Amino acid sequence: MARGLLKNIAALASGAAVFLLAAALLAWMIARVAEHPGVPRDAGKPPPWFTGEAGAVRETLEHSPVAPAPATGAQSGAAATGGDFVEVAGGSIEIALTEYEMKPGRIRTKPGTVVFVLRNEGRFAHNFHVEGPGVDTTAEKFSPGRTVRLQVTLQQGEYKISCPLSNHDQRGMHGTLIATSRPAGRLTADERR
Amino acid sequence: MPLDFPLIGARTAIWLAAQLHLFLAAFVLGAPIFIVVSEWLGLRTKDRRYERLAKETMKVVAIAYSLTAIFGVLFAFVLMGPYQPVANYLFKALYPVWMWYGVFILLETICMYLYWYTWEPLNRSLAGKWTHIGIGVLLNVLGTIVMLLMNAVTGFMNTPPKAIETAGLWTMVNNAAWWPLNLHRFLGNITFGGFVVALFAAFMFLTSKKEEDRAFYDWMGYIGNLIGVGALITMPLAGYILSKELFIYDAQLATFMMADKLSGYFVMQGLLVVLLFLGANFYMWLSMQRIEGAARFAPHMKAIFAVLLAGGVVWVVPQNFFPDLLAKPPAGVSEHALILPERFAFLGLMVAKALAVTAIIIMTFVTYLLYRRARATGRILWGGIDPMSQYVLIFIPAVAVYLMGLMGAIRSLTRMDYHIYGAVKDVTPYWYTATLGHSSIMVAIATVVFFLLVAFVFWVGFVIGKTDE
Numbered sequence: 283m284a285r286g287l288l289k290n291i292a293a294l295a296s297g298a299a300v301f302l303l304a305a306a307l308l309a310w311m312i313a314r315v316a317e318h319p320g321v322p323r324d325a326g327k328p329p330p331w332f333t334g335e336a337g338a339v340r341e342t343l344e345h346s347p348v349a350p351a352p353a354t355g356a357q358s359g360a361a362a363t364g365g366d367f368v369e370v371a372g373g374s375i376e377i378a379l380t381e382y383e384m385k386p387g388r389i390r391t392k393p394g395t396v397v398f399v400l401r402n403e404g405r406f407a408h409n410f411h412v413e414g415p416g417v418d419t420t421a422e423k424f425s426p427g428r429t430v431r432l433q434v435t436l437q438q439g440e441y442k443i444s445c446p447l448s449n450h451d452q453r454g455m456h457g458t459l460i461a462t463s464r465p466a467g468r469l470t471a472d473e474r475r
Numbered sequence: 476m477p478l479d480f481p482l483i484g485a486r487t488a489i490w491l492a493a494q495l496h497l498f499l500a501a502f503v504l505g506a507p508i509f510i511v512v513s514e515w516l517g518l519r520t521k522d523r524r525y526e527r528l529a530k531e532t533m534k535v536v537a538i539a540y541s542l543t544a545i546f547g548v549l550f551a552f553v554l555m556g557p558y559q560p561v562a563n564y565l566f567k568a569l570y571p572v573w574m575w576y577g578v579f580i581l582l583e584t585i586c587m588y589l590y591w592y593t594w595e596p597l598n599r600s601l602a603g604k605w606t607h608i609g610i611g612v613l614l615n616v617l618g619t620i621v622m623l624l625m626n627a628v629t630g631f632m633n634t635p636p637k638a639i640e641t642a643g644l645w646t647m648v649n650n651a652a653w654w655p656l657n658l659h660r661f662l663g664n665i666t667f668g669g670f671v672v673a674l675f676a677a678f679m680f681l682t683s684k685k686e687e688d689r690a691f692y693d694w695m696g697y698i699g700n701l702i703g704v705g706a707l708i709t710m711p712l713a714g715y716i717l718s719k720e721l722f723i724y725d726a727q728l729a730t731f732m733m734a735d736k737l738s739g740y741f742v743m744q745g746l747l748v749v750l751l752f753l754g755a756n757f758y759m760w761l762s763m764q765r766i767e768g769a770a771r772f773a774p775h776m777k778a779i780f781a782v783l784l785a786g787g788v789v790w791v792v793p794q795n796f797f798p799d800l801l802a803k804p805p806a807g808v809s810e811h812a813l814i815l816p817e818r819f820a821f822l823g824l825m826v827a828k829a830l831a832v833t834a835i836i837i838m839t840f841v842t843y844l845l846y847r848r849a850r851a852t853g854r855i856l857w858g859g860i861d862p863m864s865q866y867v868l869i870f871i872p873a874v875a876v877y878l879m880g881l882m883g884a885i886r887s888l889t890r891m892d893y894h895i896y897g898a899v900k901d902v903t904p905y906w907y908t909a910t911l912g913h914s915s916i917m918v919a920i921a922t923v924v925f926f927l928l929v930a931f932v933f934w935v936g937f938v939i940g941k942t943d944e
Contacts (some may be wrong), residue, residue: 304923311920315913317484317905381734381800405795405814406734407824425820426795427811449726 367460372396375459377443380404382450384443387457391436398432400424407447412459414441423447436461478556479904485557486905487917492553494880494921496546498667499928501660501879503543504618505668506536507587509702511611518604528695530594531937532672537591538932540584557903561894569628571644576624583617590614619661626656632895633886634724639898651724655717662706662713663879669703670872671929677868678933690858696868697762703875704755708836711748714882721889725896728889736799739911740885742791745828747878749787752835754871756783759842761864765856769849775841782838789831794823798910876925880918884909 368386376399378385400410402424410421412434421432436459444456480488510529517525554562566573590610597603630652636642676696683689722729731737760776763769796813797804804810815823890896892906900906909917 304927308920308923311916311923312483312487315487315916315920316482317487405797405800405810407820425817426814427817449722449730452726453730 370396374399376401377410378403379408379410379445379455381406382445382453382455384445384455384457387443389443389457389459391459391461392463393436393438393461395433395435398434399429400432401429402426408445408450408455409447410443411446412441412443414459414461415439417441420446438462478559480553480557484905485553485903489550489553489558490917491921491924492546492550494883494918495924495928496543496550497883498876498879498921498925499539499543499546500622501664501667502671503536503540503587504622505664505666506532506672507590507611507615507618507668508665509668509672510536511608511615513698514611515608518608524691524694527691528672528698531695532675533591533594534936535671535675535932537587538936539929540587542928542932544584558894560902561899564895564899565628565632568647569631569644572624572627572648576621579617579621579624583614583621586610586614586617622660622664623657626660627653629886630656633890634721635895635898637897651720652717655713655720659710659713659717662709666703666706666710667875667879669699669701669706670875671699673699673703673868674872674929675699675933677865678930679937680865681862682938686858693765693858693860696865700755700758700868700871703871704839707751707755707875708839711832717886728896731891732885732889734800736908737885737888738793739798740881740888740914742793743881743911743915744878744885745790746787747874747881748832749783749790749835750874751871751878752839753780753783753787754867754874756780756839756842758864758867758871759846761861761867763846763849764861765859766846766849767853767856769853772845772849775845779838779842782834786831786835786838789822789827790835792819792822792827794820873922873926877918877922880921881914884914884918888914 367388367390370389370391372392372394374397375389375391377389378401381404398410398412398421400421402408403426405426407423407425409423410430410432412419412432415437417434417436419432419434421430424430438461441459441461442456443459444451479485510533513525513529513532517523517529590607593607593610597607627648627650630650631647634651636646636650639647673696676692676699680689680692680696683692718729718732721732733741756779760773763772792815794815804813821827888908890901891908892901893899894901
């Protein structure tokens, strides 16, 4: 009889302990996620590099990806010209790929054989595609930190350069390359098209 | 924002109400599918265990049904208060859907009570039994229609027609995410139902005093787990189809999910799925111990678990350790220090993940094949299983419930700062994408509350009156 009573009390106590523990855990978790502006939070502010800026993602999606990347001017043997094109004498054209842009994104060079030196400075794998008069070629996909080279022979005209991976192109990872032997700022009607 | 919710905030309130409603709804929609199948198997095979499994599970469903309705109403209350603008929009745009939803909920409820309360009266003749099974089938048809109607609303919020101003009702219902969501949730409900049945069986096994009861609940736990794991294996494909549709609808959604703010969620998903498979395999190996002569298979266990663990490690390796695309490394830390080194970069790619998950699924099949082989040559001593296995049957549903909550959060957060993507902006103070830490705690709260509710249902249904039987 007494043993049965003790057993019942033990069962009741264990049940109550589990319930109280669950309630305490729930209360602690709710306090962590309470979002009412008037309630002080003890979670502390995460460092900005962790969260990113509030609203920045949306702004980026709405505004930045489609805008062509500004020319950096860091190109060896390159100079900014009329408009925002970067003039490259020929030989090698260095392009940095990040999410989701190409730097520089607007290039002018002379027709002939050129070597694209492509550096992946982003966090994801990228690729490089060039398409235009007489050329439709793609490099090998390459990882962050790697540099690959792609040799092509350009004719007079306008080429589209882009990253063909996933939706990178749609997100703004593309640019224009004009091959012309004319001086900067003097494009023919065909080249403009 | 017309109103806010005191203390915890409107988003926390609606998140919890909606999530608990969905957990319970998944169970009351998923369980009746195999309740009817089990009842039919009982009639066909004359094995009384199927009939008992069906009836006891239906008792749990009948009690859980009321809780589902209560949380549905709480969800609607929060929706009508702080989220009045979007509620108005949804009611206006999809009014006939809501109307039919009400009609079918009513019909489903009538059918559910009819199915439960006619169990005994219709059990007296063969014709009566078939009639009862017919009611069960009707219950499932009505439940599925209810699910399709609500999925139309959910899908509409994620992928409304692009020309929303001129779209007709059918275009809004038949939105890009509707059918993938229907498939995903239908399979998910079966998985969920199976695991909750296993949970119930584990609870009953651990509280049973009779050998006969233990033998039955051991068998029931095995069946519930089998159904849960069987349906679970199809879930990655259904999830892929849903993601693919979202990708086709708007490519930036895919980037947002897989490479930006929500990418960390998918690492967590990998961890949870691996835990599910580890649990399911561990349970099967423990199950094998109750089969006579099955000890000869034990040496294979180590190799199988080695592959499972290796696959799991590959799955959870992220490409980088940035929470989103805009995050910068802390001062003094190189960006490349937070990116997977070149020689391990392949581990972060989808192809490696796909291979890992394939290896995990194959090893799970191998475990089940070995179990079947052991069963074919030895007698099963039902009830003789190691009690530890029952804690595994509690662990698996806990992970499954948490996983379902987290995946639901991903689907909801893909709307970014929109209530209805691209159409109705979220202008509340809670418009921003929750961090993984925040969402993890939210899902943990919902999971703990769900388990407390389920424990209450089991206790009310099976423990209180047990001494009187």
